[in-house]
Amino acid sequence: MIEWLKKYLHLNMAAQGIVGINKRNISYILAHNERKFYPLVDNKILTKELAEKASIPTPKLLGKIEYHSQIYSTLQNIDCEKGFVIKPAQGSGGGGIMVITRKEGDNFFKAEGNPIDIKEMHYYVSNVLAGLYSLGGIRDTAMIEERIICHNMFDKIAYKGVPDLRIILFHGYPIMAMLRLPTRQSDGKANLHSGGLGVGLDIATGKTTYAMQDGQYITHHPDYDTELSALKIPNWRQTLEIIAGFRDIIPLKYLGIDMVVDQEKGASLLEANARPGIAIQIANKCGLEPRLKMISKLVENGYIHNTPEERVEFVMASLEANQ
Amino acid sequence: MLMLRGRMFKKPNVRKHMSRHIPFTSILIALCFIIGVVLFLMKFLYAGFPVIPNQNIKSWHIEEKITLIDPAENLKIDLYLPEQTPFYTQVEEHFFPSSFGRHVDKNALQRHVTFSKKKPDAQEIIYYRTVVYDIKSASDSEKNYIRKLEKSYSDYPLSDQFDTEDIRMILDDIHQQIVSRSSDTQSYVTELFSFLKEKDDYLKLIQLKTSINVDKVVLATEILRFAEIPARTMNGMLLSKAKQNAKFLRWVEVFTGQKIIRFTPYREQIGMPSNLFPWYEGYGKPYSITSKYKNIQSEFSVKRHIESALTESLWTGQNIKSFFYKTSVYNLPIEIQLIMSMLLLIPIGAVVCVFLRQVVGIPTYGTFMPVLIAISFRETHLFWGVLFFSAIVIIGMLFRSIFDNMRLLVVPRLTAVLTIVVAIIFVLSFMLHQFGLDAGGLSLFPLIILTMMIERMSITWEEQGAHQAIKLAVTSMMVAILCYLVIGNIYIEHLFVTFPELLFIVLAIALSLGRYTGFKLTEYVRFRAMQT
Numbered sequence: 001m002i003e004w005l006k007k008y009l010h011l012n013m014a015a016q017g018i019v020g021i022n023k024r025n026i027s028y029i030l031a032h033n034e035r036k037f038y039p040l041v042d043n044k045i046l047t048k049e050l051a052e053k054a055s056i057p058t059p060k061l062l063g064k065i066e067y068h069s070q071i072y073s074t075l076q077n078i079d080c081e082k083g084f085v086i087k088p089a090q091g092s093g094g095g096g097i098m099v100i101t102r103k104e105g106d107n108f109f110k111a112e113g114n115p116i117d118i119k120e121m122h123y124y125v126s127n128v129l130a131g132l133y134s135l136g137g138i139r140d141t142a143m144i145e146e147r148i149i150c151h152n153m154f155d156k157i158a159y160k161g162v163p164d165l166r167i168i169l170f171h172g173y174p175i176m177a178m179l180r181l182p183t184r185q186s187d188g189k190a191n192l193h194s195g196g197l198g199v200g201l202d203i204a205t206g207k208t209t210y211a212m213q214d215g216q217y218i219t220h221h222p223d224y225d226t227e228l229s230a231l232k233i234p235n236w237r238q239t240l241e242i243i244a245g246f247r248d249i250i251p252l253k254y255l256g257i258d259m260v261v262d263q264e265k266g267a268s269l270l271e272a273n274a275r276p277g278i279a280i281q282i283a284n285k286c287g288l289e290p291r292l293k294m295i296s297k298l299v300e301n302g303y304i305h306n307t308p309e310e311r312v313e314f315v316m317a318s319l320e321a322n323q
Numbered sequence: 324m325l326m327l328r329g330r331m332f333k334k335p336n337v338r339k340h341m342s343r344h345i346p347f348t349s350i351l352i353a354l355c356f357i358i359g360v361v362l363f364l365m366k367f368l369y370a371g372f373p374v375i376p377n378q379n380i381k382s383w384h385i386e387e388k389i390t391l392i393d394p395a396e397n398l399k400i401d402l403y404l405p406e407q408t409p410f411y412t413q414v415e416e417h418f419f420p421s422s423f424g425r426h427v428d429k430n431a432l433q434r435h436v437t438f439s440k441k442k443p444d445a446q447e448i449i450y451y452r453t454v455v456y457d458i459k460s461a462s463d464s465e466k467n468y469i470r471k472l473e474k475s476y477s478d479y480p481l482s483d484q485f486d487t488e489d490i491r492m493i494l495d496d497i498h499q500q501i502v503s504r505s506s507d508t509q510s511y512v513t514e515l516f517s518f519l520k521e522k523d524d525y526l527k528l529i530q531l532k533t534s535i536n537v538d539k540v541v542l543a544t545e546i547l548r549f550a551e552i553p554a555r556t557m558n559g560m561l562l563s564k565a566k567q568n569a570k571f572l573r574w575v576e577v578f579t580g581q582k583i584i585r586f587t588p589y590r591e592q593i594g595m596p597s598n599l600f601p602w603y604e605g606y607g608k609p610y611s612i613t614s615k616y617k618n619i620q621s622e623f624s625v626k627r628h629i630e631s632a633l634t635e636s637l638w639t640g641q642n643i644k645s646f647f648y649k650t651s652v653y654n655l656p657i658e659i660q661l662i663m664s665m666l667l668l669i670p671i672g673a674v675v676c677v678f679l680r681q682v683v684g685i686p687t688y689g690t691f692m693p694v695l696i697a698i699s700f701r702e703t704h705l706f707w708g709v710l711f712f713s714a715i716v717i718i719g720m721l722f723r724s725i726f727d728n729m730r731l732l733v734v735p736r737l738t739a740v741l742t743i744v745v746a747i748i749f750v751l752s753f754m755l756h757q758f759g760l761d762a763g764g765l766s767l768f769p770l771i772i773l774t775m776m777i778e779r780m781s782i783t784w785e786e787q788g789a790h791q792a793i794k795l796a797v798t799s800m801m802v803a804i805l806c807y808l809v810i811g812n813i814y815i816e817h818l819f820v821t822f823p824e825l826l827f828i829v830l831a832i833a834l835s836l837g838r839y840t841g842f843k844l845t846e847y848v849r850f851r852a853m854q855t
Contacts, residue, residue, distance in 0.1 A: 012854050013842060020842040022681060027840055095786060123730040130733030132782070194787055216852050282853055 017287030032253035033274055040250050041272040045089045045143055050249045056242055057268035065142040071125045083147035088128045088140045094191045096133030151261040157181055159223045161188035164270055165259040171299050172247030173311050174240045175291040177201040178283040184223045192279050199228055200284035204320035206236025210285045239267040244308035352834045359827030372821050383562050384626040387451040392618035398443040400612045403603035404434040409465045412456040419450040432475055433604050473578035476553035484533045485545045494549040508552055508579050519543055519588035539588040540573045541606050553578045559601040569623040652820050664820045668810040670829045672697050675806050677836050684843030687799040688779045695769040697806035715747050719777040741774045
C-alpha cells in the first residue's frame with residue numbers, strides 16, 4: 001500500500017514538477033515577494049493607476065465610492081451607455097463583482113438579464129464598503145469601471161460572463177498561461193472554484209492545449225459543446241509583452257496577472273495577484289517547477305533580459321525547444 | 324542561453340537572501356527541540372516529576388455558607404477554621420465578601436477568622452471556601468502535632484457548666500468506677516467507652532442539671548478532663564461523596580503521647596473512619612457571635628474533585644527546595660492552575676490545526692476556530708458540545724438570513740447575529756437547567772468565533788452553494804473534534820501542565836511545519852487527473 005502510494009502519487013507528482021500550495025508559499029511567494037509591495041496588487045485601484053502610468057491598456061475607472069453618503073449620487077449620475085462593473089477594490093477570489101449592462105430609470109440590468117433596483121444596489125455597495133468581500137474584512141472602496149466587451153472569438157466558449165487570461169509572471173518572464181472560461185455551473189463567473197473552465201495555453205504559440213473543469217479533463221465546453229483545443233488567442237506575442245512589462249511597475253517577483261481580451265482594445269489588464277493559484281498546472285498538464293527553476297537559474301547566474309520583448313522571446317524560444 | 328550572456332544585467336540578491344534564511348530556521352528549530360527535551364528529561368529523571376497523572380490523590384472543595392438575617396449594628400462573627408493537621412493538606416482558603424472587615428487568628432488554639440461590619444445589610448451572606456487534599460501534609464510531623472495538642476489540653480479546666488459541686492460529684496463517681504478497672508490511659512479510654520455506651524442514666528442526670536445539649540461525647544470529654552487526661556471534643560465531616568448539605572459529626576479525641584484515640588460512644592467500636600476531616604473543637608456551633616441572633620443559618624457543602632495533575636511528591640514536600648518545584652505550575656493557586664492548564668493546551672491544539680491544514684490539507688472556517696471550539700468542548704463534553712455548537716450555528720444562520728433580507732449594514736448585522744447567539748446560549752442553558760444538566764460549560768462557547776462562523780458560512784452558502792458551505796462546516800467540526808481528542812486527553816493535559824517546557828518542542832514543531840514545502844495529502848487528490 002505504502003509502496004503503491006509512493007510510486008503512484010508522490011514520485012509522480014514530484015517528477016512532474018508540480019508545485020503544491022506549501023511550496024508555492026514558502027519557496028516562491030515568501031522568498032520572492034516583499035510584503036510592502038502587496039498593496040500594489042491587493043488594491044485594484046492602485047494597480048490600475050500604475051498600469052495607466054505605464055501605458056498598459058486597462059478598463060477605464062469610471063468612479064469610486066468610498067463613503068456611504070456617496071452611494072446614491074454616484075449610482076444616479078453614473079454614465080451607463082456601455083454598462084459598467086462595480087467591484088470591491090480589495091476583493092478576494094472574485095467575490096462581490098457586479099456587472100451591469102444597462103440602466104432604465106432606477107433599475108439596473110445585470111449581465112445575467114435580471115433587473116435590480118437602486119435600493120438593492122445601495123445595499124450591495126454598502127456591503128462592499130464594509131469589507132464583506134475583502135481580504136481580512138477591512139473597510140473597502142467600491143470601484144466602478146467600464147464594462148469589457150468581450151472579443152467575439154469567445155462567443156461560443158464563454159457562458160454569459162467574461163473569460164480571462166491568467167499568466168504566471170516570474171521575474172518578469174511569463175512562464176505559464178491559462179484561459180478561464182465561465183460556465184452555466186459557475187454562474188457566468190470565470191472562477192475555477194465555482195465550476196469555471198481552465199484551459200491551458202501554449203506559451204510559444206498562444207494555442208489552447210488541455211481543458212479542465214473541477215480538476216477533471218474535458219474536451220468540449222459543457223454548455224456549448226464546442227471543442228476547446230487548438231483555439232488561438234489573438235495577438236499572443238503582444239499580449240505576453242504587455243504582461244512581461246509588469247516587472248517594471250510592480251516589484252513583486254512571483255505574480256499572477258489577469259487579462260481580458262476586449263473587442264476593441266485587445267488585451268487589457270484586469271488585476272494582478274500576489275498569490276496566484278496552482279490549478280493552472282492541471283490546465284496545462286504540466287508542473288510549474290521546471291519553468292520556475294529555469295528562470296531561477298538564469299537569475300542566480302546574474303542574467304536578466306532587460307526588455308519585455310527579450311524576456312518573451314527567451315521564454316517562447318526555450319519552451320518551444322522543450323516540446 | 325550562452326548566446327544571450329552578453330545582454331544580461333543586474334545581479335539580484337535572491338540567492339543571498341535564501342541561503343541566509345534556511346540555516347537560521349533550522350538552528351532555531353533544533354535549539355528549541357533540544358531545550359525542550361533536556362528540560363523535560365531533567366525534570367523527569369532528576370527531579371522525579373511523574374509523566375503519568377496520579378489519579379489516587381483525592382481532593383475536595385469545601386464551602387461554608389453563613390446566612391445572617393437582620394443582624395444588628397457592629398456585627399462581629401467568628402468562623403472556626405479547619406485545624407491544620409498532618410493528615411490532610413489544605414491548599415488554599417478564600418473568604419467572601421470583601422465588604423467585611425476580616426482578621427484571621429492563626430495562633431489561637433482554635434484557628435478562626437473574625438468578620439466585622441459596622442452597618443450590615445438586612446441579609447448578609449458570608450462564604451468560606453477551601454481545597455483539601457487527601458495527602459499527608461508536609462508542614463508538621465504527626466508526632467509533633469500530637470505532642471503539641473497533648474500539651475495544650477493537659478490541665479484543661481472543666482467547662483463552666485460542669486464546674487459545679489453537684490456535677491463534680493457525679494463525674495467523680497463515674498471516674499472511680501472506671502479507674503478501678505483500668506491500668507493506663509489506653510485501658511481507661513476503653514472502659515469509659517463501654518461504660519458510656521451501656522449506661523444512659525448518668526447522662527440523663529447531668530442533662531437535668533446542665534442543658535439538653537450535653538451528649539455522650541461531651542460527657543466523655545469532661546470525664547477525661549476530670550481525670551486529667553488531655554482530651555477534647557472535635558467536630559468534623561466525612562469526606563466521601565459530594566454533599567450539598569454536609570452534616571457535622573462529633574467525636575472525642577484523647578492524646579496519649581504517641582497517638583490520638585478517637586471515638587464516640589454512639590458507635591459500636593472505638594475508632595473513627597479514616598476519611599474524617601476535623602474542623603473545630605468544642606461543644607457548640609462552627610461559629611461564635613457576640614450578641615444573640617437567632618436568624619443564622621450555616622450550610623456546608625463538599626465537592627469531590629479528582630486532581631489528576633497534582634503530584635504527590637510535591638505536596639509531601641520531597642525536594643521542595645528544588646528549583647523545578649519552585650517554578651512548577653502547582654505552586655500557583657488552584658484557580659490560576661486551572662487557567663494555566665487551559666492556556667498551556669492551546670498551542671497543542673493550534674499545532675494539531677496547523678498539521679491538519681498544512682500537511683493533510685483540511686480546509687476550515689478560520690484558522691484557529693477549531694481550537695477555541697475544542698477548548699469549549701472540554702467544559703461541555705464532546706457529545707453535548709457538538710450538539711450545542713450545531714444548534715447555535717443552524718439557528719444563527721436562520722436568523723442571519725432573516726437579517727440579510729432586511730438589508731442591514733454589515734457591522735450592525737453582525738451585532739444582531741451576536742445577540743442572537745447569546746440569546747440561544749441563554750435559552751439552551753435554561754433548558755438544560757430544567758432537565759437538571761450542568762450548563763456551566765456553555766458560557767465558555769466563544770461567541771465572536773461562533774458569530775464569525777455563522778457569517779462566513781452564510782456567505783459561502785450564497786457564493787459557492789450549500790454543498791461547499793456544509794462541507795466546510797463538517798470539516799471544521801472534524802478538526803475541532805480531533806483537537807478536542809488531543810487537548811481533552813488527561814495524559815496530555817497532565818504532561819503539559821507538569822512539564823510546560825514541552826512548549827519548546829511545540830514551538831519547534833510549529834516552526835518546522837512553517838517550513839514544510841511538501842504536498843498536502845489533499846493535493847494528491849486534487850492533481851489526480853494529471854497522473855494519467
